[in-house]
Structure formats: C-alpha cells, structure tokens
Amino acid sequence: MTTVAATAHPAPAHHDDRSFIRKYVFSTDHKIIGIQFLFVSLFFLLVGGLLAMQMRWQLGFPGKPMPGGGVLPETMAPGGVILPEYYIQLVTMHGTFMVFFAIMPLLVGVYANFLIPLKIGTHDMAFPRINMWSFWSFFAAGLVMLASLFVPDGAARAGWTMYAPLSARHDLSGASFGQEMWSVSIILVGLSSILGSLNYITTIINNRAPGMTWFRLPLSVWSLFITAILGLLALPVLSGAAIMLLFDQIIGTHFFDPAAGGQALLWQHLFWFFGHPEVYILILPAMGMVSDIIANGSRKPIFGYHSMVFAIVAIAFLGWIVWGHHMFMSGMNPTLGSSFMVSTLVIAVPSAVKTFNWMGTMWRGNLRFTVPMLNAVAFVAMFVIGGLSGIFMAATPVDMFIHDTYFIVAHLHYVLFGGSLFALFAAIPYWYPKMFGRLMHEGWGKVHFWLTFIFYNLVFFPMHILGMAGHMRRIYDPTQYAFLQPYQPMNEFISISAFLLFATQIIFFVNFWWSLKRGKPSGLNPWQDNGLEWTLPSPAPHxxxxxVPTVYRGPYEFSSPQVPEDYLPQTRRLPSDREPAAASAARH
Amino acid sequence: MTHAAATVDQMRPPYPAERGLDVYNTKLGMWVFLASEVMFFAALIGTYIILRFGAPGEWAKPGIVLNIKITAFNTFLLICSSVSMVKAYAAIQDGDPKKMRFWLLLTILGGATFVGIQVYEYIHLIEHGFVPSGVREGSELAELVAKGQLPAATMGLYGSTFFTMTGFHGFHVTCGVISMTYLYLTKALPGKYTKQSYGGIETVGLYWHFVDLVWIILFTIVYLI
Incomplete structure (x- = not known):
C-alpha cells in the first residue's frame, strides 16, 4: 500500500539537480534516452517515407518530371526525372532507413528503454552509462547513413540486403564512398543494439521489483526480453559481416568477391542468419505491446498468458533455423531447402497461438475503442494477412514463382507496416501520457487511424496482384515490359494511394507535436491499467x-470480482495477498 | 557486493529486488556481452572455415608465410597472463591488495607484450609482401608463389582471413589491456579493491580469459593446420 499512498501526492523521487546537458543531451535516465530514440527515429521514419514517395512517383509515372523534383541535383534527377542510378539508391536507402533507423529503434530503442524499468519496478537500467552510449552510437550511425545520401557518388546501391559482389566491388555498383558509409553505419548500429540488449537482459533478470516474478511480467516486457536476446546474438553476426564487407571495399580483401576465390553466397548466409532473427526483432515487441493494449482495451485478462510467453520463446527459437528460406532461389541443396521450408512453416503454429489468444482476449470483452485499441486490433488483422502470405513464400515451389516480385514487397509491408507500424501507432499514444504528461488528441487520432487503415490497404493489397503478374521487385520502369503494361493503371492507383497515405501521416505528426504543449493533462492512469508505470506521476520523475514498489499479482487482472472497479493494479495489496519474500528481506 | 539484502539503499544499486540470478549486475552483464562476442567471432571463424573448404585450390602450407615459433611463444605468454589474472583475483579474495596489484601489473605487461609482438609480426609480414589482399607484386613471397611453393589461387583468401581474424583478436587484447590499466590506476592503486569488493577484477578477468580462449582457437586453426 505504501506505493499507492506515495503516488497520491506525486513528488519527484529525488531532487534533480543535473544540468541541462546531463538531463536532456548526455542523459543516463532511461526515460530520456527512450524519448531521444523516439524523436530521432520518428525523423528517420519521415526520411524513409519521403524516399518511398519518390519511388512511387517513378513507378506510377515513369519518366515524368516529379513535382518538386527540380530541387534534386542533376546527378539524381535532372529536370525532376528520376535517374535509374538514383532509383536504386532510393530502394536501398528506403529499406535501410525503415529497418535499421525507424522500426527497430522505435520498437526496441524507445520502448525497451522507456518501459522495462517502469514496468518491472526499478529506478533505472542496470548500466545507465552504457545505455547512453547505445543511443549515441545509434545517433552517429544515423548521421553517417543520412550523410551518405549527399556524397558525390551517391548512397549505397545494392539494396538494403547488400548482396555481394555488387556491394563489395565499387566497379560493379558505381558507388564508392556511399557503400563504405553504409558499412560503417551498420557496424555502429550493431554496436548500439548489442549495448542496449545486454542492458535490457541484465536489468530484467536482476532488477525486478519484489514480487515481480517471471510469470507476473507483462507480455511487453517478456517480448522485449526475448527480443534483446535475439539482438544480442544476431547483431554481432551482422557487424562481423559488415566489417568483412568494409574490408573488401577499402583494404582489398576478397571475402565476397568470387573473382578472387571469395564467396558471394557467404554474404547471403551471414546476412540472413542475422536477417531472420531481425524479422522477429521487428515484430515481437509489437506483439508484446499489442497484447498489453488489447487486454486493457477489452477489460479482460489476456487469454492464455503462459501460452503467449511460450509462443514468443518458440518464435524466437525457430527464428534461428529458418534463414535459408530467403535463399531458395540462390542455389541450395533441395534437401536443405526442404528442411528450411518445414522449419519455416512450423512458425505458423506459435503465431497462430498468439492470434487466437488475442481474439480470445477480445471475445465478449467490454471493448473500449480508444485510438491505441483501434490500432492494436488493426495490427492483429494486418498481421494475419502478412502471416498468411508468409506461408505462401515459405513453400519452396511457390516461392520460386513469386521470389523477388511485388508479392514479397506486399508481404513484408503487411508485417512491417501493417504489423509493426500499426503497433507503434497504438503504443505511441498509449504511453505518450507517461512520457509527456498529456494525452494525444483522441478525435484526430481516430481520423488518422481510419485514413491510414484505408490508404494502407489500398497501397499494399494490390501489390499482391502485381507480384502474381510477375512485377519485379526493384524494377526502375515497369512500362518497358509488354507484359507489365496492362498493370500500369494499377501502379498509378498504388502511387496515388501512397501519396494520400503519406499525407495522412501529417495528421499524426501534427497531433504529436500539438499535444506536447496543448494536449489534455492525463493524470496518473488515463487508461485505468494495472501496470507499475501507471502508479507514477505523468511524466514519470527522474x-x-x-x-521500489511491491508487486502482488500479474498485470492483467481486469474485471476482477475481488474489487468493485474493473481493474486491479499490480501494487495494490488485498487482505488475502502475501508479502513477497524479497520485500520483507529488504526491510531489514 | 553480492549480499544485496545486507546493504540496501533504496536509491542506489543494488535495489531491493525479486530474486534473479545470484550474480551481481556487472558480472552478469559481462557474461551476456561475452555471449555476443562468441557470435562475433563465430561469424569470423565460420567465414574462415567456409572460405577454406570452398577455396579454389590448395591452402598455403603452415610455416611458410607465418612464423609459428614466435607466435607459439606469444600464445604461451597470453596463457601465462591468464594465470596471473587468476592469481590477482585469488590474492584480492584473500584480502591481499599488494599481491593483487603485483599480479594485475604482470597481466597488463603480458597483454601489452602480446600486442607488441603481434605488431612486430604484422610489420614483418607486410615487409615480406603478405597483405590483406594476398601477396604484393615483386615481394619475397611473390617469388615463392612464382616458384610454386605457395598456391597463387588462394593467397588472397589467406590474407583476408588471417588479417581480419588476428586483427580483431589483437583489437580485443588491446581493449583488455586498456581496461586493466584503467582499473589499475583508478581502483587498484588507490586501494579501492578489498576482500569484500573486487567486482572490477572479476569482471575484467572474465573478459581476459575469453580473449585468451579465442586466441587458442585462432592459433590452432590459422597457424597450425
């Protein structure tokens, strides 16, 4: 009860006499670091979106001058007409920014930092200074990647997967400095993720509040914990591969150059050995946060808590043995291909467990369709579509047909935009009050949700059809092929929908900035949730x-018959609750 | 240090907490970090194995390019420095900071000498024409290639893998020497390590043993076979 009493009169936990620089720039406070990640990665999300808009212009209206394209230099778009060598840079950098600098830091950088200490009940991360370094190496990586857009030869040109030997040899790609900056930036991203992950893992294992047992952890924390393990073990492999790529580029080694005995396929194996766990780094935190939000919005305990945890673990484990399914067309022993196919198909099982559990949670719940809940439900729906198209391409014979077509583009955007980004559109307004003390505007949030949902589907669903028709993935001008010309109206339709989708995001950004100063003050617990973070003042103090609070139960006790209100905070002690052993030990 | 309950301060770590692993945070963090290091070296060593087995021809025979004797001595030195690390750890566990300082200094010297010998080896190799891209034109080694004593087709891969793997190992040893020197100057010399508190020595020791272990693997696969 002590914590409930303490929060009735919110007061900063201790006097905060740090200078502005220590407080907001080189901060070691996990919440400030989370917010730093939020601002920087939202900026990169915008950059990635702008690059995508240019691609969509070229695909919808090939060879026509792009409105506003006149500001681009002659080397990119003379007279506003996008050049092929600029188009391949757009493809490469859109993927790179969205994966490494938008979705991954938005999910892990922002929410692992912000939520873990708040949700497990501790003062800060286990290693606050390492945490700060994690942000600043990410920031440096972002600057290097951004700068690479403006170097004379242009940015990297080998696609975000950087397949060798195109990426390794400058005479093949035509870009030199841009390629090298890509490698350096990715090495720094790897460093940032490793430093972050070791912090999250240590903090969750050792710094949980008394009474916060493993199976009382919110699913968001569980998923971030498993994600941290994936990041810890996958990113060093990417860093190692990027280092070898960089050496190929600058000191003349021959790792990935077949002309000198190296192996181009080796890059693909290393990249996808990292890349498939990376896919789950990009979706597991989204699943965890959506689980929290759906239970809250349904006012019911999450359906099948333990099976949710085991499903996360199972997905993460299977994620290590499926990387070959990205390489069915690269040349592979068919027996090996079959085993990759089977292990990939097995992932559908834990994924389906999670999906049915979300539906079970909502079933006959007292649904509150707030903006976070709407986006969370959209996540489930879109993830199902993305997951089902994933099963198509897991099957080797089907994949041979749709490999490197727009079907793949549709699939990956259904899981990364429809999945991860909708989860973020749920998570950002949901935890916004705890970051800034105010609520985002509900009405504009709903407008943003509905428009995004509609335009998003108009953009990405037709891509399945384009892909089935054989529309290639990284093609510059689809009209140069007779068999694709009948589909050009569909390309135009997708492009116009994409411009509207991008315009809709302005609503989100304006709402975000407007609410910082003008939003409705939120109070301690605007969503009537049970988590520990909601017992703190908003914004949470340094x-x-x-x-540290004492925990008496799990986080999903909604509509409990034990109390009159429909939620039961984790810190509230009922007469039947026993004091956890760790809490009494600490009192001595 | 490990007895959380005995010295609880509400605002300083270790905070009162649910029982996790009975390992303090810095040590657990180091174990977790070493797991990622394993994956990093696995990527480099895996690459070496793939390239060597898939090489377009024979691999250079051991002992022609690389000087095994001097590196064997270096390996012995690094193993000895692991022993002296353990001695430093044991000394402070017994509550003898003077002995701990001696053994820690010896470890630092061992590590620094290792790096020094490696730098000497690199300079020597480059002089003879062994570079990351293979064999330099017109060098001593290029003549051996011309005579057929070294395989022309795989020297590029040999150089790539040798310099990358041993270079990154050397970088790790350097980082270890720097951290140990830092701890020696800021903690060991001012007498901040006691029988009750020696987390830094234990943690840097874990790292040091890991770096040593990696070298034993690298020495075997790069120099001996």
Whole structure:
C-alpha cells in the first residue's frame, strides 16, 4: 500500500539537480534516452517515407518530371526525372532507413528503454552509462547513413540486403564512398543494439521489483526480453559481416568477391542468419505491446498468458533455423531447402497461438475503442494477412514463382507496416501520457487511424496482384515490359494511394507535436491499467520511485470480482495477498 | 557486493529486488556481452572455415608465410597472463591488495607484450609482401608463389582471413589491456579493491580469459593446420 499512498501526492523521487546537458543531451535516465530514440527515429521514419514517395512517383509515372523534383541535383534527377542510378539508391536507402533507423529503434530503442524499468519496478537500467552510449552510437550511425545520401557518388546501391559482389566491388555498383558509409553505419548500429540488449537482459533478470516474478511480467516486457536476446546474438553476426564487407571495399580483401576465390553466397548466409532473427526483432515487441493494449482495451485478462510467453520463446527459437528460406532461389541443396521450408512453416503454429489468444482476449470483452485499441486490433488483422502470405513464400515451389516480385514487397509491408507500424501507432499514444504528461488528441487520432487503415490497404493489397503478374521487385520502369503494361493503371492507383497515405501521416505528426504543449493533462492512469508505470506521476520523475514498489499479482487482472472497479493494479495489496519474500528481506 | 539484502539503499544499486540470478549486475552483464562476442567471432571463424573448404585450390602450407615459433611463444605468454589474472583475483579474495596489484601489473605487461609482438609480426609480414589482399607484386613471397611453393589461387583468401581474424583478436587484447590499466590506476592503486569488493577484477578477468580462449582457437586453426 505504501506505493499507492506515495503516488497520491506525486513528488519527484529525488531532487534533480543535473544540468541541462546531463538531463536532456548526455542523459543516463532511461526515460530520456527512450524519448531521444523516439524523436530521432520518428525523423528517420519521415526520411524513409519521403524516399518511398519518390519511388512511387517513378513507378506510377515513369519518366515524368516529379513535382518538386527540380530541387534534386542533376546527378539524381535532372529536370525532376528520376535517374535509374538514383532509383536504386532510393530502394536501398528506403529499406535501410525503415529497418535499421525507424522500426527497430522505435520498437526496441524507445520502448525497451522507456518501459522495462517502469514496468518491472526499478529506478533505472542496470548500466545507465552504457545505455547512453547505445543511443549515441545509434545517433552517429544515423548521421553517417543520412550523410551518405549527399556524397558525390551517391548512397549505397545494392539494396538494403547488400548482396555481394555488387556491394563489395565499387566497379560493379558505381558507388564508392556511399557503400563504405553504409558499412560503417551498420557496424555502429550493431554496436548500439548489442549495448542496449545486454542492458535490457541484465536489468530484467536482476532488477525486478519484489514480487515481480517471471510469470507476473507483462507480455511487453517478456517480448522485449526475448527480443534483446535475439539482438544480442544476431547483431554481432551482422557487424562481423559488415566489417568483412568494409574490408573488401577499402583494404582489398576478397571475402565476397568470387573473382578472387571469395564467396558471394557467404554474404547471403551471414546476412540472413542475422536477417531472420531481425524479422522477429521487428515484430515481437509489437506483439508484446499489442497484447498489453488489447487486454486493457477489452477489460479482460489476456487469454492464455503462459501460452503467449511460450509462443514468443518458440518464435524466437525457430527464428534461428529458418534463414535459408530467403535463399531458395540462390542455389541450395533441395534437401536443405526442404528442411528450411518445414522449419519455416512450423512458425505458423506459435503465431497462430498468439492470434487466437488475442481474439480470445477480445471475445465478449467490454471493448473500449480508444485510438491505441483501434490500432492494436488493426495490427492483429494486418498481421494475419502478412502471416498468411508468409506461408505462401515459405513453400519452396511457390516461392520460386513469386521470389523477388511485388508479392514479397506486399508481404513484408503487411508485417512491417501493417504489423509493426500499426503497433507503434497504438503504443505511441498509449504511453505518450507517461512520457509527456498529456494525452494525444483522441478525435484526430481516430481520423488518422481510419485514413491510414484505408490508404494502407489500398497501397499494399494490390501489390499482391502485381507480384502474381510477375512485377519485379526493384524494377526502375515497369512500362518497358509488354507484359507489365496492362498493370500500369494499377501502379498509378498504388502511387496515388501512397501519396494520400503519406499525407495522412501529417495528421499524426501534427497531433504529436500539438499535444506536447496543448494536449489534455492525463493524470496518473488515463487508461485505468494495472501496470507499475501507471502508479507514477505523468511524466514519470527522474529515478522513478522513492522506494521500489511491491508487486502482488500479474498485470492483467481486469474485471476482477475481488474489487468493485474493473481493474486491479499490480501494487495494490488485498487482505488475502502475501508479502513477497524479497520485500520483507529488504526491510531489514 | 553480492549480499544485496545486507546493504540496501533504496536509491542506489543494488535495489531491493525479486530474486534473479545470484550474480551481481556487472558480472552478469559481462557474461551476456561475452555471449555476443562468441557470435562475433563465430561469424569470423565460420567465414574462415567456409572460405577454406570452398577455396579454389590448395591452402598455403603452415610455416611458410607465418612464423609459428614466435607466435607459439606469444600464445604461451597470453596463457601465462591468464594465470596471473587468476592469481590477482585469488590474492584480492584473500584480502591481499599488494599481491593483487603485483599480479594485475604482470597481466597488463603480458597483454601489452602480446600486442607488441603481434605488431612486430604484422610489420614483418607486410615487409615480406603478405597483405590483406594476398601477396604484393615483386615481394619475397611473390617469388615463392612464382616458384610454386605457395598456391597463387588462394593467397588472397589467406590474407583476408588471417588479417581480419588476428586483427580483431589483437583489437580485443588491446581493449583488455586498456581496461586493466584503467582499473589499475583508478581502483587498484588507490586501494579501492578489498576482500569484500573486487567486482572490477572479476569482471575484467572474465573478459581476459575469453580473449585468451579465442586466441587458442585462432592459433590452432590459422597457424597450425
């Protein structure tokens, strides 16, 4: 009860006398670091979106001058007409920015940092200074990647997967400095992720509040924990591969150059050995946060908590043994291909467990369709479509037909935009009050949700059809092929929908900035949730708690018959609750 | 240090917490970090295995390009420095900071000498014409290639893998020497390590043993076979 009493009169946990620089720039406070990640990665999300818009212009209206394209230099778009060598840079950098600098830091950088200490009940991360380094190496990586757009030869040109030998040899790609900057930036991203992950893992294992047992952890924390393990073990492999790529580029080694005995396929194996766990780094945190939000919005305990945890673990484990399914067309022993196919198909099982559990949670719940809940439900729906198209391409014979077509583009955007980004559109307004003390505007949030949902589907669903028709993935001008000319109206339709989708995001950004100053003050617990973070003032103070709270139950006790209100916070002690052993030990 | 309950301060770590692993945070963090290091070296060593087995021809025979004797001595030195690390750890566990300082200094010297010998080896190799891209034109080694004593087709891969793997190992040893020197100057010399508190020595020791272990693998696969 002490924590409930303490939060009735919100006071900062301890006097905060740090200078502005220590507080907001080189901060070691996990919440500030989370917010730093939020601002920087939202900026990169915008950059990635702008690059995509240019691609869509070229695909919808090939060879026509792009409105506003006149500002681009002659080397990119003379007279506003996008050049092929600029188009391949757009493809490469859109993927790179969205994967490494938008979705991954938005999910892991922002929410692992912000939520883990708040949700497990501790004052800060286990290693606050390492945490700060994690942000600043990410920031440096972002600057290098952004700068590479403006170097004379242009940015990297080998696609975000950087297949060798195109990426390894400058005479093949035509870009030199841009390629090298890509490698350096990715090495720094790897460093940032490793530093972050070791922090999250240590903090969750050792710094949980008294009473916060493993199976009382919210699913968001569970998923971030498993994600951290994936990041910890996958990113060093990417860093190692990027280092070898960089050496091929600058000191003349021959790792990936077949002309000198190296192996181009080796790059693909290393990249996808990292790349497939990376796919789950990009979706598991989204699943975890959506689980929290759906239970809250349904006012019911999450359906099948334990099976949700085991499904996360199973997905993460299977994620290590399926990388070959990205390489069915690269040349592979058919027996090996079959085993990759089977292991990939097995992932459908834990994924389906999660999907049915979300539906079971909502079933006959007292649904509150707030903006976070709407986006969370959209996540489930879109993830199902993306997941089902994933089963298509897991099957080797089907994949041979749709490999490197727009079917793949449709699939990956259904899981990364329809999945991860909708989860973020749920998570950002949901935890916004705890970051800034105010709520985002509900009405404009709903407008943004509905328009995004509609335009998103108009953009990406037709891509399945384009892909089935054989529309190639990274093609510059589809009209040069007779068999694709009948589909050009569909390309135009997708492009116009994409411009509207991008315009809709302006609503989100304006709402975000407007609410910082003008939003409705939120109070402690605007969503009537049970998590520990909602017992703190909004915004949460430096150091979080005066005394770490004591936990008496799991986070999903909604509509409990034990109390009159429909939620039961984790810190509230009922007469039947026993004091956890760790809490009494600490009192001595 | 490990007895959380005995010295609880509400605002300083270790905070009162649910029982996790009975390992303090810095040590757990180091174990977790070493797991990622394993994956990093696995990527480099895996690459070496793939390239060597898939090489378009024979691999250079051991002992022609690389000087095994001097590196064997270097390996012995690094193993000895692991022993002296353990001695430093044991000394402070017994509550003898003077002995700990001696053994820690010896470890630092061992590590620094290792790096020094490696730098000497690199300079020597480059002089003889062994570079990351293979064999330099017109060098001593290029003559051996011309005579057929070294395989022309795989020297590029040999150079690529040798310099990358041993270079990154050397980088790790350098980082270890720097951290140990830092701890020696800021903690060991001012007498901040006691029988009750020696987390830094234990943690840097874990790292040091890991780096040593990696070298034993690298020495075997790069120099001996």
């Amino acid at each position: 150091g979080n708690w005066e005394r």
